Amino acid sequence: MTRALLSLGSNLGDRAGHLRSAVASLGGSVLLVSGVYETPPWGDSDQPAYLNAVVLAEDPDAGPEDWLARARAAERAAGRERDPARRFGPRTLDVDVIVVWTQEGTPMLRDDPELTLPHPRAHLRAFVLRPWLDIQPYGRLPGHGWVTDLLNSAAVGADAVELRPCPEVGLESTL
Numbered sequence: 147m148t149r150a151l152l153s154l155g156s157n158l159g160d161r162a163g164h165l166r167s168a169v170a171s172l173g174g175s176v177l178l179v180s181g182v183y184e185t186p187p188w189g190d191s192d193q194p195a196y197l198n199a200v201v202l203a204e205d206p207d208a209g210p211e212d213w214l215a216r217a218r219a220a221e222r223a224a225g226r227e228r229d230p231a232r233r234f235g236p237r238t239l240d241v242d243v244i245v246v247w248t249q250e251g252t253p254m255l256r257d258d259p260e261l262t263l264p265h266p267r268a269h270l271r272a273f274v275l276r277p278w279l280d281i282q283p284y285g286r287l288p289g290h291g292w293v294t295d296l297l298n299s300a301a302v303g304a305d306a307v308e309l310r311p312c313p314e315v316g317l318e319s320t321l
């Protein structure tokens with residue numbers, strides 16, 4: 147059994163609908179869903195604002211590759227098209243695997259071109275860290291520390307003040 151923290155983001159089309167579909171695609175594996183935050187684009191400012199959230203999910207049979215496959219399937223279902231010229235460009239849906247833990251709660255570490263765990267830039271992204279706090283107030287990013295400390299760091303703090311909570315956008319699972 148593994149647990150995974152997945153980051154969801156959308157800035158094209160029906161942003162809330164794309165996030166809801168991603169949560170629904172995880173079905174009964176969803177344990178917790180964060181609030182939704184509107185955030186400025188990261189890494190490429192010439193695009194619309196994003197809606198972002200995170201999901202904590204659990205599956206008795208899933209390994210890291212399975213979580214990645216689910217992430218990519220959700221992106222495909224939302225019609226995501228990757229533009230190699232714009233790595234951080236706009237997208238209908240982006241689903242990143244942030245952390246995967248074993249049944250015992252040990253974080254799984256991977257250094258692979260297809261899937262690096264924990265996510266190599268999560269510690270720099272307020273749009274991942276702030277929603278994570280919603281569902282795990284004492285969360286720790288392996289190799290980087292407490293989520294609260296990371297969110298308050300100089301590297302992330304300026305981005306954190308740009309996040310706008312969107313309580314009107316609910317992402318509850320369809321269980």
